[in-house]
Amino acid sequence: MEMTLLIGLDAASYILTLLLVCIGLVIIFGMMNVINLAHGEFFLLGAYTVVLLQQYALPFAVILVTAFVFVALIGLIIEELVIRRIYHRFLDTILATWGISLALKQLVIILFGPGSQPTVAPFAEPIAMFGITYSSYRLFIMGMAIVITATTFLILFRTRWGLTARGVIANRQMASCLGVNTRRVDRVTFAFGSGLAGLAGAIMAPLMSVDPQMGVGFLVPAFLSILVGGIASPLGAIWGASIIGGSNSVVAAIWTPVIAQIVVFSLAIVVIRLMPDGLAGRKKR
Amino acid sequence: MKSKYSRSLTVLFWAALAGAPLFLGGWNLGLLSQLMIYGIFAMSLAFIWGQGGLLCFGQSLFFGIGAYAMALTTKGMIPGVPAITLAGLVLAMILPALVAGLLGLALFKGRGLYGAYFGIVTLSAAVIAERLAINWSYIGGFNGILDVPPLRLEWGSWQIELYDPLLFFLVVLVAAFAAFLVLLKLERSAFGTVLRGIRDNETRAAFLGFETAEYKTVAFAVSGAVAGLAGALFAVQFAFVSPAILGFALATEVLIWVAIGGKTVLLAAFIGALAVKSVENVLSDTLGQYWLLVLGLLFVAAVVVLPRGLLAPFLNLSLPPALRRSEPLKKSTTT
Amino acid sequence: MLSVRDLKAGYIHGAPVLKGLDLDLTRGDCIALMGRNGMGKTTFVKALMGVLPEIAGSIRFLDQEIVGLAPYQISNAGIAYVPQGREIFPDFTVEQNLTMGRIGKPKQQNESFDFIYEYFPILAERHKQLGGTMSGGQQQQLAIARALVGRPDLLLLDEPSEGIQPSIVQELAAILRRIVEQEEMTVIVVEQNLNLVRRLAHHVHFIENGLIKSGVAVDEINKDPAIISRYLSV
Numbered sequence: 077m078e079m080t081l082l083i084g085l086d087a088a089s090y091i092l093t094l095l096l097v098c099i100g101l102v103i104i105f106g107m108m109n110v111i112n113l114a115h116g117e118f119f120l121l122g123a124y125t126v127v128l129l130q131q132y133a134l135p136f137a138v139i140l141v142t143a144f145v146f147v148a149l150i151g152l153i154i155e156e157l158v159i160r161r162i163y164h165r166f167l168d169t170i171l172a173t174w175g176i177s178l179a180l181k182q183l184v185i186i187l188f189g190p191g192s193q194p195t196v197a198p199f200a201e202p203i204a205m206f207g208i209t210y211s212s213y214r215l216f217i218m219g220m221a222i223v224i225t226a227t228t229f230l231i232l233f234r235t236r237w238g239l240t241a242r243g244v245i246a247n248r249q250m251a252s253c254l255g256v257n258t259r260r261v262d263r264v265t266f267a268f269g270s271g272l273a274g275l276a277g278a279i280m281a282p283l284m285s286v287d288p289q290m291g292v293g294f295l296v297p298a299f300l301s302i303l304v305g306g307i308a309s310p311l312g313a314i315w316g317a318s319i320i321g322g323s324n325s326v327v328a329a330i331w332t333p334v335i336a337q338i339v340v341f342s343l344a345i346v347v348i349r350l351m352p353d354g355l356a357g358r359k360k361r
Numbered sequence: 362m363k364s365k366y367s368r369s370l371t372v373l374f375w376a377a378l379a380g381a382p383l384f385l386g387g388w389n390l391g392l393l394s395q396l397m398i399y400g401i402f403a404m405s406l407a408f409i410w411g412q413g414g415l416l417c418f419g420q421s422l423f424f425g426i427g428a429y430a431m432a433l434t435t436k437g438m439i440p441g442v443p444a445i446t447l448a449g450l451v452l453a454m455i456l457p458a459l460v461a462g463l464l465g466l467a468l469f470k471g472r473g474l475y476g477a478y479f480g481i482v483t484l485s486a487a488v489i490a491e492r493l494a495i496n497w498s499y500i501g502g503f504n505g506i507l508d509v510p511p512l513r514l515e516w517g518s519w520q521i522e523l524y525d526p527l528l529f530f531l532v533v534l535v536a537a538f539a540a541f542l543v544l545l546k547l548e549r550s551a552f553g554t555v556l557r558g559i560r561d562n563e564t565r566a567a568f569l570g571f572e573t574a575e576y577k578t579v580a581f582a583v584s585g586a587v588a589g590l591a592g593a594l595f596a597v598q599f600a601f602v603s604p605a606i607l608g609f610a611l612a613t614e615v616l617i618w619v620a621i622g623g624k625t626v627l628l629a630a631f632i633g634a635l636a637v638k639s640v641e642n643v644l645s646d647t648l649g650q651y652w653l654l655v656l657g658l659l660f661v662a663a664v665v666v667l668p669r670g671l672l673a674p675f676l677n678l679s680l681p682p683a684l685r686r687s688e689p690l691k692k693s694t695t696t
Numbered sequence: 697m698l699s700v701r702d703l704k705a706g707y708i709h710g711a712p713v714l715k716g717l718d719l720d721l722t723r724g725d726c727i728a729l730m731g732r733n734g735m736g737k738t739t740f741v742k743a744l745m746g747v748l749p750e751i752a753g754s755i756r757f758l759d760q761e762i763v764g765l766a767p768y769q770i771s772n773a774g775i776a777y778v779p780q781g782r783e784i785f786p787d788f789t790v791e792q793n794l795t796m797g798r799i800g801k802p803k804q805q806n807e808s809f810d811f812i813y814e815y816f817p818i819l820a821e822r823h824k825q826l827g828g829t830m831s832g833g834q835q836q837q838l839a840i841a842r843a844l845v846g847r848p849d850l851l852l853l854d855e856p857s858e859g860i861q862p863s864i865v866q867e868l869a870a871i872l873r874r875i876v877e878q879e880e881m882t883v884i885v886v887e888q889n890l891n892l893v894r895r896l897a898h899h900v901h902f903i904e905n906g907l908i909k910s911g912v913a914v915d916e917i918n919k920d921p922a923i924i925s926r927y928l929s930v
Contacts, residue, residue: 254771
């Protein structure tokens with residue numbers, strides 16, 4: 077019984093972590109049709125913001141907000157310098173963002189060195205419940221993932237800005253003819269998606285080994301998640317993260333994490349092949 | 362857009378490579394061999410990406426399979442296969458071609474995967490393969506395979522081991538030139554015309570009656586075989602293979618070489634690999650950690666500003682006269 | 697209020713569809729553009745909206761040069777556009793579609809949609825319905841309403857009668873007539889349907905080979921409907 081509960085909690089933790097990483101990715105991919113391979117490095121920058129700011133003993137909440145804003149600004153700059161020139165060249169977005177990812181990662185290595193950096197969790201006491209003990213910070217991460225996903229959905233579906241952004245995606249030229257500054261929407265959307273990646277990195281930092289390679293490990297499962305879920309709607313991220321994260325945790329508990337990864341990735345490829353629009357997906361266009 | 366000198370430049374380049382042993386000593390010849398192996402690998406990607414329009418993010422998968430096939434064969438670790446160089450080379454090309462072919466069939470048939478999905482799926486496939494190799498103890502696991510024997514030529518009772526850098530260089534040169542000629546021949550055939558037709562507009566090609574999935578699969582398999590050849594030579598030169606050559610890092614490195622050189626022209630991709638790698642050898646000492654930063658930014662700049670690559674405009678060979686008229690795509694060029 | 701001079705515009709460089717077009721409108725004008733297919737009617741409204749890749753010449757609107765401005769700037773300067781095929785947002789509700797119509801217009805931000813619903817009661821009734829699930833005529837009303845919520849000075853209508861039943865066209869024409877009178881709107885309507893033109897416009901201009909050839913008052917047409925076929929068939 078305790079074992080099952082523990083596996084369940086681990087699965088939920090991995091699912092929600094993955095969701096946290098995916099949500100920014102699906103906004104940039106699904107809404108802007110840009111495959112952002114630098115997403116892992118945006119995540120990384122968020123984590124290093126924690127490394128840097130914890131030296132000044134700032135409150136953790138302030139650090140999280142700073143990470144979001146800082147990485148959003150980086151996203152804004154990258155959109156202006158690179159991405160806006162290649163919106164109409166879909167495949168090139170993969171290449172360009174991959175180059176950016178390489179450069180950002182190397183920049184971090186130059187500034188901080190290749191080694192792992194220390195971070196402190198703001199709270200770490202295990203919580204005892206239902207006969208098991210579980211890390212309170214993990215529970216905090218799970219809560220944050222839910223809050224951030226819900227907030228993102230509220231912004232997208234309940235605010236004027238969200239309406240405008242969705243309008244631009246649905247019909248860019250018509251939105252423009254109705255008075256929408258589409259360039260500004262692009263900028264803000266990309267910055268928002270980038271900021272979410274930074275926020276995810278900052279939240280995860282105390283739990284992970286913060287080193288320049290930390291973003292890469294999430295990249296493949298995150299992309300597979302949003303493809304399995306379907307990119308036409310941000311809802312796909314929830315589906316995808318649940319399936320990839322859930323099956324991964326369960327298989328890992330039964331066999332080994334490595335087998336889990338191999339099995340889940342292979343299955344994901346099969347799903348993507350059979351359902352290119354994803355599980356939640358209706359065909360785009 | 363093509364330069365009128367591209368033909369002469371191409372001939373000149375290969376002549377210069379062939380003449381390299383006259384000027385270079387053993388150490389530098391070894392280095393050049395290594396660069397050319399990367400060049401062969403780059404051409405394999407340029408073929409599938411530049412001609413077929415398939416952005417393969419996991420080309421290292423085929424390179425790695427080729428390297429492992431070579432190492433395992435020549436060490437006598439594959440039951441039933443003689444531990445000789447020739448068997449190794451053949452297997453190192455057939456196996457990756459088979460994997461690519463099956464992958465192609467699975468991905469392209471019916472309502473196939475397109476564009477970015479293909480990229481992400483191939484990338485995942487490479488990552489899976491790397492994991493698999495790390496955890497497969499028979500093929501050396503994390504440590505890989507050490508002491509891969511050198512190339513050995515046998516003729517009856519006569520045999521010679523190619524320890525000598527010059528002899529190895531010549532073998533690599535022949536392999537590179539052969540790969541170049543075969544791929545170029547394919548590009549300049551009716552098959553290549555259809556492939557480019559699919560790249561430019563797959564729906565139209567399908568409407569014209571071409572089985573686009575088959576064309577893409579065959580092209581992918583050919584590309585896999587060439588990448589496998591490069592992997593086999595790599596295994597021999599370093600006498601060592603490790604799971605890393607299957608994975609993410611090498612897969613993306615080859616993308617850079619090809620993107621900077623120019624994906625639509627084989628020789629541009631080949632020289633792209635040589636150039637980036639040799640600049641890396643020179644600059645990574647002086648620039649140190651800044652080299653990768655510079656390379657990343659250079660790559661972004663190349664993608665954004667020069668999507669055709671730096672070298673492709675100078676090395677683009679014109680099509681044979683028979684095909685020139687039929688481009689773009691005409692049914693009459695096949696069947 | 698609108699003064700078009702030597703307007704050359706098109707889709708491909710070196711192949712202009714409009715070949716030096718001139719047009720002047722004063723406030724309250726309501727003109728129809730007619731002409732055979734491919735003569736540049738739709739291209740002209742698109743040029744006004746700033747969505748064409750190739751454009752040269754001068755368009756002065758309310759003392760502002762708008763050639764070279766982005767479509768959103770032109771929209772926010774006071775020109776509203778109802779495109780051919782309506783192009784409403786099918787996944788948005790009626791209300792959300794209308795909201796899109798005033799995104800960039802701070803003055804209209806908090807205005808209620810009531811004045812729109814007065815002209816189009818069906819939209820009030822269905823304000824929560826998804827745009828894509830409505831009939832062609834209702835979608836057309838939505839597209840016009842969406843253009844009007846921004847309180848434009850100039851309204852561009854491209855083929856508003858296309859794909860709509862004749863009886864509904866009559867109704868649409870009547871609504872548009874009321875709007876034009878009550879809101880003192882200036883209107884350019886591209887239209888093939890003479891019925892709608894006669895109810896809505898004061899003047900008809902004929903476009904031929906990218907130029908405005910001639911104009912005629914609607915009263916003349918009412919007196920002698922044969923004029924139209926004379927202009928359109930030659």
